[in-house]
Amino acid sequence: MKILFSEIKKLVPDLKADVSKVGNFLTMAGFMMESLEEVRYLGKKDWLMGLEVRHNRPDCLSVLGIAREVAAKWNKPLVLPEFRIKQKIGRAKNISVKNGRFVKRIIAYRVTHVENGPSPEWLRNFLALYGMNSKSLLVDLSNFVMIVTGYPSHLLDERKLEGDLVWDLNDKFSRITTLDGTEIKLKKKNEIILRDNKKILALAGLVGGKKAEIDEKTETIIAEMAVYDSGAVHKNASSLKIITEAGNRLSKHLDPNGLPLAINWLLALILEQAGSDQSQVEVFNYYPKKENAPKIIFNPEKSKKFAGIPISVSENQKILLSLGFKIRPIKNSGNWRIEPPIGRLDIQQEEDLIEEVIRFKGFEKIPFNEIPKLTVTKDITPKIVRLVDSARESLKTLGLDEILSCALVSKEANRQMACIEGEPVLTLNSVNEEFPELRVSLAPGLLNQLKEWRKKNLKFCRFFEIGKIFCKVKGKYLEHNSLALLWGDDEEKFSLNEMRKLTEKMLRSLGLSNLVYSPSSNKPQIANPTVCFDISVDDRPIGVLYKLLPEENRPAVYLSEINLNQVLRSLSHGTNEAVYEFKEKLVTLDVNRKLKKTESIHRLINNIVRKIGKKHLWNLEVKDAFPLKDGIKYTISVSYRELSDQKAKDLHAKVFGL
Amino acid sequence: MEYSQLIVKLEKDLKKVTEESAREKIWRQYFGREGVIKKALSGLGALPQEKRKERAIEIQKFQREAQTLLDEKEKELKKTAFKENLASERESLDFEAPKIGHLHPLTETIKLINDFFREQGYSIMEGPEIETDEYCLQRLNVPIDHPARDMQDTIYIEEPNVLLRTQTSSIEARILESFKPPFKTAFPGKAYRNEKVNRSNHFMFHQYQGVVVLPEVSLKDLFGTFSALFQRLYGPSVKVRYRNKYYPEVEPGVGPDMQCFNCRGKGCRLCKGVGWIEMGGAGIIHPNVLKMAGIDRNKWMGFAFGLGLDRWAMAKYKITDIRTLMGGNLGYKYYENENSL
Numbered sequence A: 001m002k003i004l005f006s007e008i009k010k011l012v013p014d015l016k017a018d019v020s021k022v023g024n025f026l027t028m029a030g031f032m033m034e035s036l037e038e039v040r041y042l043g044k045k046d047w048l049m050g051l052e053v054r055h056n057r058p059d060c061l062s063v064l065g066i067a068r069e070v071a072a073k074w075n076k077p078l079v080l081p082e083f084r085i086k087q088k089i090g091r092a093k094n095i096s097v098k099n100g101r102f103v104k105r106i107i108a109y110r111v112t113h114v115e116n117g118p119s120p121e122w123l124r125n126f127l128a129l130y131g132m133n134s135k136s137l138l139v140d141l142s143n144f145v146m147i148v149t150g151y152p153s154h155l156l157d158e159r160k161l162e163g164d165l166v167w168d169l170n171d172k173f174s175r176i177t178t179l180d181g182t183e184i185k186l187k188k189k190n191e192i193i194l195r196d197n198k199k200i201l202a203l204a205g206l207v208g209g210k211k212a213e214i215d216e217k218t219e220t221i222i223a224e225m226a227v228y229d230s231g232a233v234h235k236n237a238s239s240l241k242i243i244t245e246a247g248n249r250l251s252k253h254l255d256p257n258g259l260p261l262a263i264n265w266l267l268a269l270i271l272e273q274a275g276s277d278q279s280q281v282e283v284f285n286y287y288p289k290k291e292n293a294p295k296i297i298f299n300p301e302k303s304k305k306f307a308g309i310p311i312s313v314s315e316n317q318k319i320l321l322s323l324g325f326k327i328r329p330i331k332n333s334g335n336w337r338i339e340p341p342i343g344r345l346d347i348q349q350e351e352d353l354i355e356e357v358i359r360f361k362g363f364e365k366i367p368f369n370e371i372p373k374l375t376v377t378k379d380i381t382p383k384i385v386r387l388v389d390s391a392r393e394s395l396k397t398l399g400l401d402e403i404l405s406c407a408l409v410s411k412e413a414n415r416q417m418a419c420i421e422g423e424p425v426l427t428l429n430s431v432n433e434e435f436p437e438l439r440v441s442l443a444p445g446l447l448n449q450l451k452e453w454r455k456k457n458l459k460f461c462r463f464f465e466i467g468k469i470f471c472k473v474k475g476k477y478l479e480h481n482s483l484a485l486l487w488g489d490d491e492e493k494f495s496l497n498e499m500r501k502l503t504e505k506m507l508r509s510l511g512l513s514n515l516v517y518s519p520s521s522n523k524p525q526i527a528n529p530t531v532c533f534d535i536s537v538d539d540r541p542i543g544v545l546y547k548l549l550p551e552e553n554r555p556a557v558y559l560s561e562i563n564l565n566q567v568l569r570s571l572s573h574g575t576n577e578a579v580y581e582f583k584e585k586l587v588t589l590d591v592n593r594k595l596k597k598t599e600s601i602h603r604l605i606n607n608i609v610r611k612i613g614k615k616h617l618w619n620l621e622v623k624d625a626f627p628l629k630d631g632i633k634y635t636i637s638v639s640y641r642e643l644s645d646q647k648a649k650d651l652h653a654k655v656f657g658l
Numbered sequence B: 001m002e003y004s005q006l007i008v009k010l011e012k013d014l015k016k017v018t019e020e021s022a023r024e025k026i027w028r029q030y031f032g033r034e035g036v037i038k039k040a041l042s043g044l045g046a047l048p049q050e051k052r053k054e055r056a057i058e059i060q061k062f063q064r065e066a067q068t069l070l071d072e073k074e075k076e077l078k079k080t081a082f083k084e085n086l087a088s089e090r091e092s093l094d095f096e097a098p099k100i101g102h103l104h105p106l107t108e109t110i111k112l113i114n115d116f117f118r119e120q121g122y123s124i125m126e127g128p129e130i131e132t133d134e135y136c137l138q139r140l141n142v143p144i145d146h147p148a149r150d151m152q153d154t155i156y157i158e159e160p161n162v163l164l165r166t167q168t169s170s171i172e173a174r175i176l177e178s179f180k181p182p183f184k185t186a187f188p189g190k191a192y193r194n195e196k197v198n199r200s201n202h203f204m205f206h207q208y209q210g211v212v213v214l215p216e217v218s219l220k221d222l223f224g225t226f227s228a229l230f231q232r233l234y235g236p237s238v239k240v241r242y243r244n245k246y247y248p249e250v251e252p253g254v255g256p257d258m259q260c261f262n263c264r265g266k267g268c269r270l271c272k273g274v275g276w277i278e279m280g281g282a283g284i285i286h287p288n289v290l291k292m293a294g295i296d297r298n299k300w301m302g303f304a305f306g307l308g309l310d311r312w313a314m315a316k317y318k319i320t321d322i323r324t325l326m327g328g329n330l331g332y333k334y335y336e337n338e339n340s341l
C-alpha cells in the first residue's frame, strides 16, 4: 500500500515526527516500509511510503487506518475532515437485495443533477502517485475515497438501468464485460452480482461492468458502497482470476460499521465537486444483521508476561485508549472489559489486545541478546530421526556423497521401479506436468545424478540419498524413509559382493546383523534380473540390492535401497543384551539336515532358534551346504551356553529329534 | 692345556658363533656329559691329595668364567635375533588418498541448526509430507476461506483435502496434538508449492521450524533463542531486528530480519533497497491453535518459529540456481593430496 506522508500529516496535524521516524515505527509495528520515494505533490516535496499491510488489517489499506496508528503512537489527535450534506435525503426506490447471502451491508445513494467531467489537477496528481489513471471526476472521487478510507465504492449511470438495481447471486449470466473492456466468463457459482431486470451490471466487490458505466453525459448516478462476506469475495476473485483494488480490500474482513463515514464522505465530495443546487439525494440502506465488536476480558498483567519486559498497567491503559479502545474495569478482578473501536475486527480475543500493547510499547524494546534459561524437557526425538542421522554419517564415512533429488518424478521413472507395496501416488494439479507422481523409489534421482556427473566428467560416481518415498495402498497414502546408494564408478573396480559389503557396513553400523539375501521376488525393470537380491532381517524384507542392466562401454552400476522404517522395526525387535556372565564353557554340537530345493533354510533356522530358546542358544551357524540330487544337505552347528556337556547333548537331541 | 688357555680358546670360538645351535654345541663341549668339565672333575680322583684341592679350585674358576661367556653370548644372540625379527616385521604405508564423502549443503545446514537446538535441549522431530488440509492449514488457524491461503499454491493429491504439505507447520500441528507439554522441538523438512521450476523457484523447498510449549514463554525468550541461532549461523557480528508481523498461527507475530550482509543496511539490489533480509516468521502460539490441539491455554504457553533453508544454503555455498540443490549440477570437490603423508 502506497501512502503519501503529507496525507498522514493532514489527518494528524500535530505530528512532529519525520517520515523516517514514522516509517521506522510502522515497520516495527507490523507495516514494513518496503520503499520510500521522494515525490512532489501540490507543488511541494513529499514522501511516498510503500508499506506492507498485514493480512488481518484491511482497515490499514487506507490513509486513515495508517494515520490512526501513527496518531496513537505519538498520542496526537486524529482530525477527520468535516463535511456537511445540506440536502434532505429521501428513501431510494427501485434498489433491492434479492439474494443477500453474502451481503453484510450496503449504503447506496442516488444523486441527481450531477455533472461529470475531467478531474481537478490535485486529484489527478493524487491518483497518479497511487498508480491510478484519472478517468473522470466522479470515478476519481470514488477512488480517492477508497484510498483515504479503505472502502471501495462503485458508481452506476441510472439512465442505463432497465428496471431495478438488484443485488443477487448469479444464476443466469454467463459473461460480463468489465469497465476496462475485458470479457470474463462466469461460473454461476456463488457469484455476487449487481443486475437490473435485464442485464448484469457488476461483479459485486470485484469489478464494475461496462453496461452501466458512467460517462460525461451522466446526470444521475447511483453510488454504492458495500461490505460482503470476505470469504465469498475471495473465492470469486480467485476462481475468476480477478485482481482489483476493490477485491483486495473486500476479500478481507472490513468492518461494516466503518462504511457510513466513507460513503458520506464520498457523497459530500460528489455534491461539492460535481453536484448542483438541483441535486437530490435518496438513500438505500441494507444492514440486516449488525456486526458488533466483541467485548473482551483483558488482564493488563499479561502483556508483560508475553513480552518478557516490564509494562505497567497504566502503560497498557494509555496504549489501548490512544488506539480508541473503550476500557471498563471489572470490579475486584484486576481485569478490564475492552471494546474495540470501529474498523478493528482483527481484535477478537485477549491475545490480540496483548499484541496491540506490545506493538505500541515497541518490539525494539524487547532485548534479544539473552538466551532463555535452559529448561529441561523430555526428549521426544523419534528414533527414525536418529537412525537417519547415523545412516548419513556412516555413508559419508564410507566415502559416498550425498545428493538430493525431487520427490516428484515422471510416470515413466516410477514405472521402471518396483513399487513393492501398492501403486504410485499421483498429484492432481502440478504445474510441472512432466513430474506428476510421487517417487516410489530413490533410484530415479540417483540415476539422474549419475547421468549428470558422467556428462560433466566427474570422478567418484558413488553417492546416496535419504528421503521419503510414497505409495498408495487400499486408498491409504503411505510414506517412509528410504535410503539408496549407488556405485557407478570408473575409478575403482566393483562387484556385487563389494556392493553387498558396502551396504552391510552401513547397516551394521546402524546395529543390524543377521542379514539374509535371497533372489528378488519383485525386480525393478532397470535391474539385471540375474543380479537382483532382496535383503531381509529375521524374515522382514528391508531392502533390495542389484546391478543395473549393462550399458555398452560403461562400468557396471550397482544400487541398493533400504527401507529405514523397516530397519527401525528390526532394530527394536532385536535384543541388545550384549553381555553375559559365563559359568559354564560353551558346548558346540553339529547336526545334518536335508531340505528340498524349494524349502527355505531361513525358516528352518528360525524354527531351531525358537525351539532352543534364548536362554541356552549362544550361536547357530550353517557350516556347509552340500547339493544332493533332490535337495541340499546342510550342516548346522549349534553352540549351547550355560549347560553341562550332557545337558547340552540332551537338549540337542530333543530339538533335532535325534 | 692350561685352563687360562682354554678360556682364550672358548672366547675365540664364541666370537665366530652366530646362531644359538652353534652356541649350544660349544656349551655341550664344556658342560655336556662328555664335556671338558665333567672329564676334568672325574680326573680329580687320580690326582694326589695335595694337588686335588688346588686343581678343583682351578676347575671351578674355569667353570664360572666359561658359563659367564656362554651366557653373554646367549643374550647377544637373542638381541640380534629380536632385531632381525623386528626388521622382518617392517611394513610400509601406501600413500593412496582415501576418498572422503560429503553431505549435501542442505544437510550440513540442517545439522548445524539441529546441533544448536539439541544443545538448547530441543527434540528433533519429523512428520509426513503427504498431509491433510486440516493439519497443514486449519489447525494452524488458517480456515478454509482465509486470504492467507492465496500465498500457498497447493499441490493436491485429492482435492481439497489431501495434499503435499505447503509448510512444515503441519509437523507443529501434529506435535501439538500428539505430545503432552512441556516440550521443546525443532524440525527440518521439505515442503511443496505449485511453482514452475526455474533458477529461483522450485516446487520443493526446505524449511526449518520449531515449537516450544512450556508453562511460560515470552517474546524475549523467542528473540534470545533466534539471535543465538543467527550468531551460530552467521557469526557474532550479525545484526538482527524483530518486527511485528502477521501470521495466522501466532499472536503476537514476529518477523525476524537480518541486516543485509551485502550493503550492511544501506539498501541494495539483494535486499531490494530495504537494508534488511526477511528470515522467516515466529511468534507466541495463537490460542486457537492450542485450543484445536487440546492444550489448556491457561496452563501452557508456547512459541513457534520458521525459517527458509534453501536460500541460506545457496548463499553459504554460493549456489545461484536453486535446481542445483535438487540434483543436476551439484558436484563435490576432492582434495586428493589432502591426506598424503
Ligand SMILES: [Zn+2]
Residues within 6 Å of the ligand: B260, B261, B262, B263, B264, B265, B266, B267, B268, B269, B270, B271, B272, B273, B275, B276
Ligand atoms: Zn542490501
